[in-house]
Amino acid sequence: MRYGQFAFGALAIGAVLAAWWAVTALGMVSPFILPSPPAVIEAAQRLSDGYLGASLLAHLEASLSVVLSGYLAAALIGVPLGILMAWARPVEILFGPLVSLLRPIPPPAWIPLAILWFGIDLTGKTFVVFVSAITPCLINAYVAIKEVPPHLIGTARTLGAGQAALLFRVAIPAGLPMIATGLRIALGSAWATVVAAELVVATAGFGFVIMNGYRNVESDVMAVGMIAVALLGFAMNLLFRAMEKRIIPWGEHE
Amino acid sequence: MSEPESAARQTRPMQAGLAVVLGASVWILIWWGIAAAFEVSPDFLPTPWQVAEKLIWLATHGIGEGTLWVHAGWSLLRFLSGFLMAAAVGIPLGLLMGYVPLVRNLLNPLFELFRNVPPIAWAPFALLWFGASFGSQTFVIFTAALPPMLMNAYQGIRLVDPGLINAARMLGAGPATLLFRIGLPAATPLVVAGLRIGLANGWLALVGAEIIAGPGALTGLGFLILVGQENLQATLTIGAMAVIGLIGASLDYGVRRLERRAARYK
Numbered sequence: 005m006r007y008g009q010f011a012f013g014a015l016a017i018g019a020v021l022a023a024w025w026a027v028t029a030l031g032m033v034s035p036f037i038l039p040s041p042p043a044v045i046e047a048a049q050r051l052s053d054g055y056l057g058a059s060l061l062a063h064l065e066a067s068l069s070v071v072l073s074g075y076l077a078a079a080l081i082g083v084p085l086g087i088l089m090a091w092a093r094p095v096e097i098l099f100g101p102l103v104s105l106l107r108p109i110p111p112p113a114w115i116p117l118a119i120l121w122f123g124i125d126l127t128g129k130t131f132v133v134f135v136s137a138i139t140p141c142l143i144n145a146y147v148a149i150k151e152v153p154p155h156l157i158g159t160a161r162t163l164g165a166g167q168a169a170l171l172f173r174v175a176i177p178a179g180l181p182m183i184a185t186g187l188r189i190a191l192g193s194a195w196a197t198v199v200a201a202e203l204v205v206a207t208a209g210f211g212f213v214i215m216n217g218y219r220n221v222e223s224d225v226m227a228v229g230m231i232a233v234a235l236l237g238f239a240m241n242l243l244f245r246a247m248e249k250r251i252i253p254w255g256e257h258e
Numbered sequence: 259m260s261e262p263e264s265a266a267r268q269t270r271p272m273q274a275g276l277a278v279v280l281g282a283s284v285w286i287l288i289w290w291g292i293a294a295a296f297e298v299s300p301d302f303l304p305t306p307w308q309v310a311e312k313l314i315w316l317a318t319h320g321i322g323e324g325t326l327w328v329h330a331g332w333s334l335l336r337f338l339s340g341f342l343m344a345a346a347v348g349i350p351l352g353l354l355m356g357y358v359p360l361v362r363n364l365l366n367p368l369f370e371l372f373r374n375v376p377p378i379a380w381a382p383f384a385l386l387w388f389g390a391s392f393g394s395q396t397f398v399i400f401t402a403a404l405p406p407m408l409m410n411a412y413q414g415i416r417l418v419d420p421g422l423i424n425a426a427r428m429l430g431a432g433p434a435t436l437l438f439r440i441g442l443p444a445a446t447p448l449v450v451a452g453l454r455i456g457l458a459n460g461w462l463a464l465v466g467a468e469i470i471a472g473p474g475a476l477t478g479l480g481f482l483i484l485v486g487q488e489n490l491q492a493t494l495t496i497g498a499m500a501v502i503g504l505i506g507a508s509l510d511y512g513v514r515r516l517e518r519r520a521a522r523y524k
Contacts, residue, residue, distance in 0.1 A: 105286075112466035
C-alpha cells in the first residue's frame with residue numbers, strides 16, 4: 005500500500021471516530037442510543053472482569069468452541085463429499101439434488117428448528133454452524149475438481165497414472181486453492197451464524213453479550229460485544245490467509 | 259469450444275432439470291420413510307405430507323396478523339425495501355469509487371473496517387434504533403446487501419480495459435461519454451453479479467432479523483418459524499422454512515436470468 009492511501013485511510017477512520025466522539029460528547033444523541041467511546045472502553049474493562057456469570061474470556065471460549073466444532077465437522081464432511089460428487093457420477097446423482105434442495109434455505113432459518121430438535125444448549129448451535137459452513141465447503145470442493153484443466157488430467161493419464169493417482173496427485177492439488185477459498189468463506193459464514201444463534205438463545209458467548217446489552221438497554225455493552233465479534237472475525241480471517249499462503253504456495257493469493 | 263459440443267449442451271438443461279427433480283423426490287421419500295417407519299412425533303419430525311397440509315391450512319387460516327400470504331407479503335416487502343435502498347446507494351457509490359480516487363481512498367478503509375462485523379450482529383442495535391418492526395429489518399437487510407453491490411460496481415469500473423478508455427479519449431470523448439458509453443456498459447456484468455450476491459445476502463439477513471426480532475413482530479415468515487418452535491409445531495417451522503427456500507430460490511433464478519442477459523454486453 006502506498007503512503008498516500010494509508011494517510012487517507014487513517015484520515016477516514018479518524019474522522020468517523022472523531023464524529024462518533026463529538027456527537028456523544030456534545031450530548032446530541034442519548035447514551036441509550038449510542039454509547040460514547042470512553043463509555044465503551046469502560047464497559048470493556050467491566051466485562052473483562054465478568055459479566056452475567058462469565059468473564060470476557062469465558063464468553064470467547066463459548067463462542068469459539070461452538071464455531072470450531074461445527075466448522076470442523078462441516079469441513080471434514082463437506083470437502084470429501086464435494087470431491088467425491090465431482091469425481092464419481094453416482095455420488096453426484098445421489099447427493100446433488102439434496103444439495104439443491106437444502107441450499108436455498110438460509111442458515112438462520114435453521115436456528116428455531118435446531119432449538120426444537122436439540123434444545124438450547126451447545127448441540128443445537130453446533131448443528132446450525134455445521135449447516136451454514138458445509139455449503140461453501142462442499143460447493144467449492146465440487147467446482148474445484150470439476151474445473152481442473154482437462155489437459156492436466158489428460159497428460160497424467162497418458163503418462164500412465166491410475167484413478168487414485170489422478171485424484172490424489174493431480175486433481176486435488178490442482179483444486180486445492182479453490183477448496184481453501186471455500187474453507188475460508190465457510191469460516192466467515194460459521195462465525196456469522198454462531199453470533200446469530202447466540203442472539204436468539206444462549207447463556208454465554210458474544211451474541212449473548214450483545215443481546216443482553218440490548219435487553220438491559222446498555223448500549224455500551226452491546227458495542228463491546230460487536231467490537232469483539234468484529235476483532236475475532238478479522239483475526240480468524242488473517243490467520244486463515246497466513247496458513248493458506250504457507251500450505252498452498254502455488255495458489256493465487258490476493 | 260467446438261460447435262457440436264456446444265450444441266450437445268443445449269439439450270442438457272432439460273435432462274439435468276429432470277434428474278434434479280427425480281433426485282429431490284427420492285430424498286423427500288427418504289424423509290417420509292424415516293418419519294413414518296420410526297413413528298416420529300409430528301412435533302419433532304413431521305412427514306412431508308403433514309407439512310404440506312399445514313401450509314394449505316395456513317393459506318386460508320391466520321396465525322398472528324394473517325394467513326401465509328400476509329406473512330410472505332410482509333417478508334418480501336421488508337426485503338425489497340432494504341434491497342432496493344442498498345442498490346440505490348451501493349451501485350452509484352461503487353461506480354463513484356471506481357472513478358474518483360479521492361472517494362475510493364476515503365471509503366475503502368471504512369469498508370475494510372466494517373465488513374468484519376457480520377450484518378446480523380447489527381440486528382440488536384437496529385432494534386434499539388428503529389424498534390422491532392419494518393425499520394430495523396430494512397436496516398439489517400441494507401447492511402447485508404450493500405457491500406457486494408458496492409464492491410462489484412467498484413471493481414466493474416476498475417477492471418474496464420484501459421485501452422478502451424484511451425481509445426475513446428483520443429477520439430474526443432468527455433467524462434460523461436466515458437462514463438455512460440464506456441464505463442457503465444463494460445461494468446454491467448459485474449454490477450449484475452453484485453446484485454445476485456446482494457440478493458442472497460439480503461434474503462439471509464431478512465430471515466435472521468425476523469428471527470432475532472422475536473415473536474413480538476407478529477408478521478413475516480421468520481415469525482412463523484419462531485411460532486412453530488415455541489408451540490412445538492415442527493410442521494409450521496419446516497413449512498415456513500420451505501416457503502423461505504422457495505422464494506429465495508425464485509429470486510435467485512430471476513437475477514440469474516438477468517445476469518445471463520447482462521453477460522451478452524461483453
